[in-house]
Amino acid sequence: MIRKHKRCAGILLPVSSLPSKFGIGDFGGEAYKFADFLHDAGQSMWQILPLTATDEGCSNSPYSPPSAFAGNFLFVSPEKLVEADLISEQDLKKIASDYDFESTPERVKYHEAREFREKILNLSWEKYKHGNTSGFENFKSKSREWLDDYSLFCVLKKYHGGAAWYDWPDEYKFRDKSALEKFKNAHSEEILRQDFYQYIFSEQQAELKKYINSLGVELIGDVPLYVTMDCADVWSYPVFFNLDKDLRPITVAGVPPDYFSETGQLWGNPTYNWSEHERYGFIWWLKRLGHSLKLFDRVRIDHFRGLVAYWAVKNGETTAKNGEWVEVPYEEFFNCLKNNFGEMPFWAENLGIITPDVEVLRQKYELPGMLVLHFAFGNPSDNPYAPHNHKPLNVVYTGTHDNNTSRGWFANDATEQELKNFSAYIGRDVLDEFIFTAEVTRMALSSVADIAIIQMQDYLRLGQEARINVPSTASNNWTWRMLPDAISKDLSERILDACKLYGRI
Numbered sequence: 001m002i003r004k005h006k007r008c009a010g011i012l013l014p015v016s017s018l019p020s021k022f023g024i025g026d027f028g029g030e031a032y033k034f035a036d037f038l039h040d041a042g043q044s045m046w047q048i049l050p051l052t053a054t055d056e057g058c059s060n061s062p063y064s065p066p067s068a069f070a071g072n073f074l075f076v077s078p079e080k081l082v083e084a085d086l087i088s089e090q091d092l093k094k095i096a097s098d099y100d101f102e103s104t105p106e107r108v109k110y111h112e113a114r115e116f117r118e119k120i121l122n123l124s125w126e127k128y129k130h131g132n133t134s135g136f137e138n139f140k141s142k143s144r145e146w147l148d149d150y151s152l153f154c155v156l157k158k159y160h161g162g163a164a165w166y167d168w169p170d171e172y173k174f175r176d177k178s179a180l181e182k183f184k185n186a187h188s189e190e191i192l193r194q195d196f197y198q199y200i201f202s203e204q205q206a207e208l209k210k211y212i213n214s215l216g217v218e219l220i221g222d223v224p225l226y227v228t229m230d231c232a233d234v235w236s237y238p239v240f241f242n243l244d245k246d247l248r249p250i251t252v253a254g255v256p257p258d259y260f261s262e263t264g265q266l267w268g269n270p271t272y273n274w275s276e277h278e279r280y281g282f283i284w285w286l287k288r289l290g291h292s293l294k295l296f297d298r299v300r301i302d303h304f305r306g307l308v309a310y311w312a313v314k315n316g317e318t319t320a321k322n323g324e325w326v327e328v329p330y331e332e333f334f335n336c337l338k339n340n341f342g343e344m345p346f347w348a349e350n351l352g353i354i355t356p357d358v359e360v361l362r363q364k365y366e367l368p369g370m371l372v373l374h375f376a377f378g379n380p381s382d383n384p385y386a387p388h389n390h391k392p393l394n395v396v397y398t399g400t401h402d403n404n405t406s407r408g409w410f411a412n413d414a415t416e417q418e419l420k421n422f423s424a425y426i427g428r429d430v431l432d433e434f435i436f437t438a439e440v441t442r443m444a445l446s447s448v449a450d451i452a453i454i455q456m457q458d459y460l461r462l463g464q465e466a467r468i469n470v471p472s473t474a475s476n477n478w479t480w481r482m483l484p485d486a487i488s489k490d491l492s493e494r495i496l497d498a499c500k501l502y503g504r505i
Contacts, residue, residue, distance in 0.1 A: 009504040010045025013456040019484040023101045023113030027204040028077030037487045039215040041495035042505040047220040059474050060110045064228040068288045069146035071201035086124035108479040125196045139199045151194035153232035164230040221296030225303040226269035241270040251312040254320035258352045261472045264320030278329050282336045304348035305358045371396045377421040396449035398440050398458050401468040405457040406437040408464030437461050445502040
């Protein structure tokens, strides 16, 4: 774990954005190559987005997971399956030949990548199940608390034509024990296949993390605050969510109008029944965060302010305007986390409308917050994101996955006043988007914030075409990928020199 108040730097690059021959970045050779690049560039951290399973029905957003625990089997490396002798090189090439993975290498192809990996994983399962399965059995035993329900959920969902669990027949929707037992017995092989997907994900992810750590680099994960309504956890533990008698949401989550949207963001996730979480000793949260800390060295908690008070919107509203803040029993919750996790290896996504109680809590538990430079120049004098107002216990970013790239921000998003203020701030006119990107990156590295995280797109000086996500939009997100020849020795040396200059090594 990072020592408190040690200046260091890292790069934000989702696993999905790695180059790959198979439609989406994965835990294969390019991930190891990028880890080597981080080491050569003097980086202490690789920050990624959530590794939880995604759903095409939720636009493949990693922030609307169908499980708080299950990993995304799209990240399984086909080449690693060959190395493990679970599939032959010949079979891999034959199956891959049915897909066009060569065109548009700068974009993730979710549908094709999912279909392809299901085929090769099913073939791998057919071979694996006839050999030594002790590792698999051990994994199932350790993961039983979430794995059993998740794999059953996946098979039930497929059996019902992809319908959401709350539209299943009542015996499945309300979890009738005898009906579920009968279904499990009839579909045991399909359920085992889902277990196997998770086992292979776990094995490959652990192997990659071990390698990353061996280079002195920490893997920084991300935990979405909410899960989607059509989620195994909501189906399994409805008592922990604000649902009516028919198991439909009473209120849904979002945020009020802010920088990103004049009507707020209506996410639609079911809100938590915090009184029941407290009644059960926050056990679901302890297990969820504990599971995340097996995957990562430190975890960013997305929408951190929702753990103090959350914006609740009555189900059926079309925007997030008509909501209300509902307080969480946050003192009890964070004391529980402190008692269980000790050093609190988390940092807080504290962007947007932040009330004083959120900052008091964050500082009490010494949780780093976030400073985003793209937000700094509307009125820099008293703006907390402007460098002269930065404080050490923070993580400074040029922008995050929800921002444009710095080139894209300069060319498309920044107001005339923001650009004027930026030029005044550095003492010279900045009229070129490439120069702006270099300057804002330098500004992040020179900040007094303990940690500086730069989007990989900014080091590559890419434009708006490389943006990862546009909040409040449902399409064309989460698809950007780095090209195979993008990283180089020259780039790693330039990053290394800059980090040395600003004391981040």
